[in-house]
Amino acid sequence: MPIINVENLSREFQVMEPMGRFRRRKKTVHAVRGIHFSVEPGEAVGYIGANGAGKSTTIKMLTGVLVPSSGQVSVCGFNPVPQRKALARKIGVVFGQRSQLWWDLPLQDSYPILGAMHRMPEADWRPRFRELAEQMDLGAFLTTPVRQLSLGQRMRGEVAAALLHRPELVILDEPTIGLDMISKEKLRQFLDAERRKNGTTLLLTTHDMSDIQRLCQRVLVVDDGAIAYDGPLTGLADVAGAVRTMVVDLAAPVHSADLFLLPDGAVHEGIEADGIRHSVSFDPRRLSAATVLAAISNTAEVADLSLHEPDIEHLVRELYGSARR
């Protein structure tokens, strides 16, 4: 049985639009329109889309804090809105831009409250808390009031709070927003380990494509309230017609792109560093990197090379473009 099942889910908002100086007109905004998807237990799904595409609206409906305009939602076997409190014991939610910790109390004071809310006896939540505190490296600032924590420290505290009750499903709404590279990486490592160890299902929205690459096997791309793509990350590249790019540094400069006899499907993209650095893009479905390298080596000696995978952000943009057309 899927842990999340969404059928024909829609949500619209009424907004007032100014019309002339005094009059206002009601306008209906379709934030989410008739989306379908389901997530199996243990999956890690990235939910991506541009700002205003309907990601947060969907998350709010999944957690039961927003009533759908129409359609069906089931999360962990519950209907989120009427069974919100029961659902809250099964899922962990991290809102990247909000805090579920008690702002003016030391960080460690939030966990007994959360443990009690989840009806966990102390013998149950205390060891779990110690485990999380150790894995997330909270020790140094457990006695610091939440308001004085840095963003990275607070986010670690937030994730520990969301995972205290060993939820079956963790929903993370932009968990890495504003974090530096190291904090992001720590958080990803932790989430990945947690999922592997406990089989926790992850659903996360993000604008950081490396989050998706590191954590998710499956992506849902939402655009203008509708699902534009649902499938594995690698498939996303196929759909958008992604190209890989090979950048080579030559032993001796070559000043003209025409000197290279590139196979079909490979395109010379540019010359840099006075003829030393050349970049060649190619379609990975038609050519292997070895073939491209061999073709270049026929003309000049290659001193160094690097391969650039398709930039997912670019792919998503392409996909949005094609969905709109």
Place this chain on the structure above:
Amino acid sequence: MRAYWELAKSSFRRHSTYRTAAVAGAFTNSVFGLIRASLLLSAITTAGGAIGGYSAMEAATYVWLGQALLAPLGLFGTAELANRVKSGDIAVDLSRSVNLTASYWAQDLGRAAFDVLPRGLPPLIVGAWVTGLAMPGTPGPYLLGFVSILAAVSLNFLGFFAINLLSFWVLEIRGFWMLYMVVMNLLSGFLVPVTWFPGWLLDFARATPFPSMLQTPVDILAGRTDGGESLAMVGLQILWLAVLLVVVQMMVRFGSRRLVVQGG
């Protein structure tokens, strides 16, 4: 239940971190007590010794008890919930596995428990020293007074919570808030005792929960009512508590269906 106990405890601790604020608040309560007491006392002197059954000493006691209970009873309220609706942080409250009203109520009781000593004692000490207090000598009024205070804290909480909940329907509750403050300040007997009201206003006040929010615990603590009367008054408080609880629960129920959680 453990969750609500933890919430009440945490709220006590949260408020105890702002000790300077408590001292400043107690100072303000005491200064305003001096102003209010001197106004009432000069009115009573002009009227020839008593107004509406209050002697000078009794009027002063009424003022000082009011000033002492002002903060613990939460007569100024808090717009925390409305602010969280505005910022969208209400999403966090709603994704917790606790009842929204009960969790805020528990936190308010924790706050009240903290406020009793640092906010309640200083005005009483100043009052005892400046004008003297007419307090009962038997334990009964204090015991019932304690129950009455608990009920009044809860009533004040629910009253303000209902106003806060309006933010589920409207974007800005400031107008409702101002209206509520004006009506509540008058009808709760905070400005003058309700028995000083003209007959029609007294009848009107008694048909509302407002006197139960301040006048009742003040009267019981001051020993103005005998045992039977006091019990009846506490009973009335509990009745209002039930009414307001139903109203608030209905508001939460219908309001959260149409609540639009702001922000991404």
